[in-house]
Amino acid sequence: MKIFRFTxxxxxxxxxxxxxxxxxxxxxxATYTDEPTGMTFVYIPGGTFTMGDPSGKDPLAVPExxxxxxxxYLGKYEVTFAEYDQFAKETKRELPDxxxxxxxxxxxxxxxxxxxxxxxxxxxxxxxxTFRLPSESEWEFAARGGTTTRYPWGDDFxxxxxxxxxxxxxxxxxxxxxxxxxTANPYGLxxxxxxxxxxxxDTQHESYTKHPTNGSARTSGGYKDHRGRKFRANRGGSWxxxxxxxxxxxxxxxxxxxxxxELGFRVLMEP
Numbered sequence: 001m002k003i004f005r006f007t008x009x010x011x012x013x014x015x016x017x018x019x020x021x022x023x024x025x026x027x028x029x030a031t032y033t034d035e036p037t038g039m040t041f042v043y044i045p046g047g048t049f050t051m052g053d054p055s056g057k058d059p060l061a062v063p064e065x066x067x068x069x070x071x072x073y074l075g076k077y078e079v080t081f082a083e084y085d086q087f088a089k090e091t092k093r094e095l096p097d098x099x100x101x102x103x104x105x106x107x108x109x110x111x112x113x114x115x116x117x118x119x120x121x122x123x124x125x126x127x128x129x130t131f132r133l134p135s136e137s138e139w140e141f142a143a144r145g146g147t148t149t150r151y152p153w154g155d156d157f158x159x160x161x162x163x164x165x166x167x168x169x170x171x172x173x174x175x176x177x178x179x180x181x182x183t184a185n186p187y188g189l190x191x192x193x194x195x196x197x198x199x200x201x202d203t204q205h206e207s208y209t210k211h212p213t214n215g216s217a218r219t220s221g222g223y224k225d226h227r228g229r230k231f232r233a234n235r236g237g238s239w240x241x242x243x244x245x246x247x248x249x250x251x252x253x254x255x256x257x258x259x260x261x262e263l264g265f266r267v268l269m270e271p
Contacts (some may be wrong), residue, residue: 162194
């Protein structure tokens with residue numbers, strides 16, 4: 001009888017704990033849709049990965065370092081003209097030039113790093129959650145999708161896997177494609193490679209020496225040109241670049257105020 005009572009009491013306690021603290025039994029949502037804007041974000045589980053070029057041939061992506069990133073949500077798609085135009089109209093900002101290619105669900109282009117940061121602040125205020133640009137580490141972790149290859153789909157670039165100059169698509173070297181035109185990476189993210197470069201938080205440091213290993217952005221110091229302009233990282237390549245520049249570890253930088261027709265951004269949401 002004592003054994004039965006002990007088991008029964010512990011079972012009752014377990015049920016009480018599950019009812020009182022249901023979060024213990026819940027997994028994070030695989031996706032999150034922001035109601036005010038309709039933007040969809042994909043849950044990225046976080047973890048430890050090796051960042052950089054394993055071959056050591058890319059002088060800007062060395063030395064390889066082990067980085068641990070915390071979980072986060074990342075935009076399923078690059079920010080589109082439709083999404084950015086809503087922000088621009090509400091804040092009375094100038095609408096970016098679409099080069100005559102069309103707006104809607106094409107990725108927004110001709111936006112500076114300052115524009116992208118302003119967008120994330122507007123979105124945070126509008127939605128009540130914290131949005132920002134990803135760090136380089138977060139971006140590369142998400143782009144790899146748990147793989148260790150040069151591209152999310154393998155080491156061979158193949159054909160029609162992304163929009164770039166020589167990728168075998170109707171847009172090659174001509175213009176952007178509508179977001180989501182190609183197969184998603186293993187995490188369910190579209191266009192992490194090609195279409196448009198994506199702004200990140202980090203300032204320009206042409207080496208991973210002293211790069212943070214906790215997934216945060218490296219924003220102190222960094223390169224400035226003769227005009228005193230600070231440069232920020234952007235990742236992923238674009239419709240304008242050849243396949244060799246499409247690797248998950250390839251790095252590029254532009255001045256914060258630069259606006260280019262192959263440069264856009266993607267938004268991170270903190271859990």
